[in-house]
Amino acid sequence: MFQTKPSDIVPPRLSDYLHIWSDFNPDRTALIYKDKKISFGQWEEQSIKLASWLLNQNVMPGDRIVYQLSACPDFFYLYMAASMIGATLIGVNARYTAAEISEILTDIQPCMVFTMNALSMTMVKACIYSGIKAPIVTAPLSKDVFFRLSSATKKKLVHREMSVKSSDPLLIVYTSGSTGKPKGAILTHDNIIRSALAQTRGFFSPNGCCSDDIFQHQVPVDHVSGSVEWGAAPLIAGCANILNDNFNPSIILANTQKYGATILAGVPTMWHLMFRLPEFDKYDLSSVRFCMSGAAPVSEDIVERMLEITPNCSNPYGMTETSGFCSYSNSQSDLKHICTTVGNIIPEVEFKIVDKKRNLLPLGSTGELAYRGTTVIKQYYNRPDANKTAFDEDGYFYSGDLGHLSSENHLVLMGRKTELFISGGYNVYPVEIENQVLKYPGVQMAAVLPVPHPIMGEVGRCYILMKDDSRPSSLDIQCFLLTVLADYKVPRDYVFLDKFPMTPLGKPAKSELAKEILNESENVVRR
Template sequence: MRTLSQVLDETAHRFPARPALFYEGRTISYRDLAREVDRLAAGLVALGIEPGDKVGIWMSNIPEWIAAYFAIAKAGAVVVPMNTRYKTHEVAYILGNAEAKAVFMSQGFLGIDYAAMLAEVRPNLPLLREAITVGGEAPGLRPYADVLARGGDRAAQAEVARRGDAIDPNDCVFILYTSGTTGHPKGAMLSHVNMAENARQITEVLHATEEDIFLLPVPFFHCFGCVMGILGAVTWGAGIVPVPVFKADVALDLVQKHRVSVLYGVPTMFVLELEEQRKAAAAGRPYDVASLRTGIMAGAPCPAEVMRGTMDDLGCNVCICYGLTEASPVITMTRFDDPLDKRVETVGKPLPGIEVKVVDDARQEVPVGETGELACRGYNVMLGYWKDPAATRQVIDDEGWLYSGDLATLDEEGYVRIVGRKKDMYIVGGFNVYPAEVEEVLFTHPDVQNVSVVGVPDPVMGEVGMAFLIPREGHTPDPQEVVDFCARRIAAFKVPRYVVVGHEFPMTSSGKVQKYKLAERGKELVASGAARRLEPRKPGR
């Protein structure tokens, strides 16, 4: 069992000269990254950060995020990653609820003025002593360089070493706030073991080595970025290419420039990269992606068509991961030697040391093949929700099982299929419909680039499906034809009765479609009569 700082130190000792980071023309070696982390950790100690203190990181995917990540852990403190798109009230809530003593922050991002936001809420945050800024200066903010300079203090360096010996790998090192759709987000407390072991196992499945280069366009403030990405790459001494803002053409250009071998992303990112590569190929100038070896598609349901396209058009032998923040995050994963149908139609099997089961509403196991809620138990289960034991008891039972809120099936061979979120399921005339199943069908439609299906009210059936579509460039899906397309492939009660064609979905900053917003929009369209209800036409019409 290792702490986060031990993971970095061991890699820097083994591969001091290997590149750890490639960013905006700079290459940072593992030796230099470890030295900066040591200096930063000592600087935090010199500023009075004590073991167990909470320290926020409110920055985009930049090298300083990674240095702060390991330095906070090395100082014995607890990292509180913060969403780059938080609004002012969210910043106040997270820093206040976490009882943060310090925060690393950018001046701003994508036109959002972080410095002004913090100045507005800081009077209500009496525990927040230090705000450390990267990339500029502002009143009340301490420059990052000043913290590094303070790290030269011998006494602070000795204290960092002493704390390193005292840290228990089972201690909480991270509080990641869930992006819940209702109420305040909850802080999932993760330990060094939760994260380090999960990261190691995930990247071991990828056969990662020090020769790999990881492209990380997924946010560092999310488990996908900070555990599966940063910590996974550092475990083996691989290089990291951070991407602050995802754009498909930029991502593929970076793959080409840095000879990236491991590509991470949510399905939406892969959809856009596939579209970009196909456009470039049609124009006779495809991106050189021959270096791509593997990667991870996760963070949302992964359509089989997108998986196949990634393997065929990008040559990327991608793995599917399934998990949640509370599970540190990965529970199941496909493997390279899985049969192709299992790799594109399931989320694989559990990682070593993790048990899974599928249960009914009474939390009793259901027979193989039946749908129920997926639960897991193992080293990866979070310590609990910060300052919320009641919420912890709702999701972790007395035997250590964590209940995911996701609907799944488990086959005889142990492969898991995710059907959807319990709360996303809708009921058509007494029959359960899982949006993921309908979306899989619509992803095979030649005019469709992306799709999200929700349930909307219906006076006869109770609810029916509404499909929100993003068309492929140059294509205009006909709603009636889309309904007929579905009717030829799935049971009648599963066929959407409304089709809405648009150009974007409401998304979280970690790349997930905000279905609750689409559902609200769907209800409005139905209530106002703006959406036309369609019935499948009989064959031949």
């Protein structure tokens, strides 16, 4: 058993951890994918080959590479290869439309694009829309054509890797703000490593994560959860990581039993889908010693069942801009604590709670949470406007999250300053949807609000005012939205109004619409 400790010397690059574990125990299992086991030595070998190929393609330090991959070995080879050569990776969601991807491509201007075969046509369309002429490389990345090495290339790779600094960017993760316009959060090697170290320390607190643990990866790798929380943390701890292309409750539970996974985690929707399986009680989950639910509020009934699996459970909190989790519950947390708080902020992060003018609030007051520290990003990519409002001269990032400290100094979240809601673990921004609805012929006004959903947590409801007496079907509008938005963003419910409630400033009065949601208007047209 080997443990990472806060006092350990922190290497400058994420790929250094791959070299460390490969040197120490090259035959130890690092990745498990579709019953195939990949050792740390094999992972390192494939990553070096891909990194060398990228060098031969003249990929320079700081060059940006876009990928659209699942949580498969190809992503992890590319992840480490980019770390070795100083390139920056940008993931795009597999559920994005070509129009959504083209926005990111236009912003990033990548030198190369990696994608799965089945998704290549979407990416080709996105490249055409954005005018990007970068070469598109399709998986699998283990094809020999990529890996023709020479001694000169190997020497060049060693020199390049040694030149990569801890402050260099490794990931740009896109996250939308209150305006719905995507922003690329720049995560450096140090951001990622410090966050992953905190995570390995927070799991199984106070003992931490060790190389005997087995993670299970079932979240998108374009998200901070898939790339850092479930992508970097297992590597740093020297753990095996079971990879899944997507979330399937039966497969997750079967893998847990088959491989003896010690960590079982997911968003509340995932837990709901696992617990509702008729055969759930038939799976042997005795290997699990840590359960976690994150990304959205979790209900007591889910936590109760998590606690039946293991007494060590957590409801951590984090965001893209903090490079993943920045708070944890301790190992002694009970049901109430897990359901009502997100625990304590990690030592790597300083935080404060401020009012609307960013003045410090007294203990117990609710206000906006602001952070700074080694896991907190310093800026967004190519967004001077957002950088000016999100960061202050003292290096604090203003999160837009509202919260306060409990009497026990545990952080209690009170929601977002903006109208963000979470559906099935995905962030949904109403303004982005409204802007698309307004493009539908005849729509005069639109407002999107969240409504409770037993599985997804929340889904969108769209209120619409037409310019005339026409009444398009909800299916027509949904089909239109599915061409321009990822499916989880598309509202489930639609209400056609004869008159919109308005604020004195002439804006839709969403607070009035929210009251109507409580009464469940009879005008809802359900999908």
